[in-house]
Amino acid sequence: MEPRYPSPVTKIADLLAAGRCYSFEFFPPRSAAAELNLRSTLVELEALGPSFVSFTYGAGGTTRDKTYEVVVHVLRNTTMTPMAHLCCAGHTVDELRSLLEAYRDDGVENILALRGDPPADLGLPPGDLLHASELVELVREMGPFSVGVASHPEGHPACPERDLDRRRQAEKLARADFGVTQFFFELDDYVWLVDDLAALGVTKPVVPGIMPVTNVAQIERFAQMSGAAFPTWLADRLHAVADDPEQVRKVGVEVATELSQGLLDAGAPGLHFYTLNRAQATSEIWANLGLPVTGPRPIEAPPA
Numbered sequence: 334m335e336p337r338y339p340s341p342v343t344k345i346a347d348l349l350a351a352g353r354c355y356s357f358e359f360f361p362p363r364s365a366a367a368e369l370n371l372r373s374t375l376v377e378l379e380a381l382g383p384s385f386v387s388f389t390y391g392a393g394g395t396t397r398d399k400t401y402e403v404v405v406h407v408l409r410n411t412t413m414t415p416m417a418h419l420c421c422a423g424h425t426v427d428e429l430r431s432l433l434e435a436y437r438d439d440g441v442e443n444i445l446a447l448r449g450d451p452p453a454d455l456g457l458p459p460g461d462l463l464h465a466s467e468l469v470e471l472v473r474e475m476g477p478f479s480v481g482v483a484s485h486p487e488g489h490p491a492c493p494e495r496d497l498d499r500r501r502q503a504e505k506l507a508r509a510d511f512g513v514t515q516f517f518f519e520l521d522d523y524v525w526l527v528d529d530l531a532a533l534g535v536t537k538p539v540v541p542g543i544m545p546v547t548n549v550a551q552i553e554r555f556a557q558m559s560g561a562a563f564p565t566w567l568a569d570r571l572h573a574v575a576d577d578p579e580q581v582r583k584v585g586v587e588v589a590t591e592l593s594q595g596l597l598d599a600g601a602p603g604l605h606f607y608t609l610n611r612a613q614a615t616s617e618i619w620a621n622l623g624l625p626v627t628g629p630r631p632i633e634a635p636p637a
Contacts, residue, residue, distance in 0.1 A: 348385065349538045355603055358387045359387070374608065379411055388418060400418065416481065419445065422460050423449070446509065479510050480508075484502060486541075517562070519562070523601070543589050546581065549571045571585075
């Protein structure tokens with residue numbers, strides 16, 4: 334089948350160099366119903382004109398094929414620029430090379446290089462590469478990709494010593510083009526991260542990740558899994574309305590809007606929204622911030 338649109342090939346490093354980027358993150362669907370929901374969400378959020386969109390990847394290959402399929406679909410059939418997440422955990426170098434070759438040959442130009450942790454129940458080995466920085470080097474070797482890495486404002490959960498954590502994050506980011514942060518809820522955590530990286534000589538753009546809370550139990554689980562703090566002030570507000578899903582969403586949108594505005598005022602190079610494959614909360618925050626609704630980029634006709 335011919336692509337509906339010419340591929341909007343755009344490197345995220347170039348987009349960030351040109352100005353602020355506003356982006357969305359999704360996860361690959363695991364069922365037919367989830368796929369229909371994702372497609373609907375993509376259509377709705379494409380209308381806002383995001384700078385790029387990213388798709389998560391199950392460490393150990395649990396969603397590898399689905400990630401690849403949806404990234405290539407977005408590249409070929411929408412006007413949005415996709416970024417593929419890629420984890421090295423649980424994979425051989427040959428497996429990673431094969432996937433990067435496929436992305437390169439299909440025209441995908443943006444990779445978020447992650448270590449990842451394979452699910453324990455899969456019984457997978459650690460993999461040939463043990464650190465995300467090693468994966469960054471492999472991605473560089475395989476093609477002219479724009480490469481991002483994860484950043485952790487509150488520190489990586491596997492590294493309890495703050496100074497060591499910051500040095501490791503700086504070393505990783507120095508090899509990449511940009512960073513995208515884990516979600517967080519305190520503005521100062523992001524500001525301290527950027528200041529600490531700059532003190533270590535690293536000034537690559539770090540895009541803060543925004544998680545609009547729409548489900549109390551879900552965000553508590555996410556925070557526990559990721560090592561992110563779930564502040565008491567936020568927990569108190571959410572638990573006070575926990576029996577009313579609409580009020581939970583309203584509180585989540587309000588808190589995310591305030592954090593987003595604070596980040597922009599502090600000079601953040603953009604915002605990366607964790608959509609959880611839903612459009613409403615992200616669209617409301619977008620409107621609250623007064624971000625432009627640019628719609629899909631104009632499509633140039635192919636040469637005759």
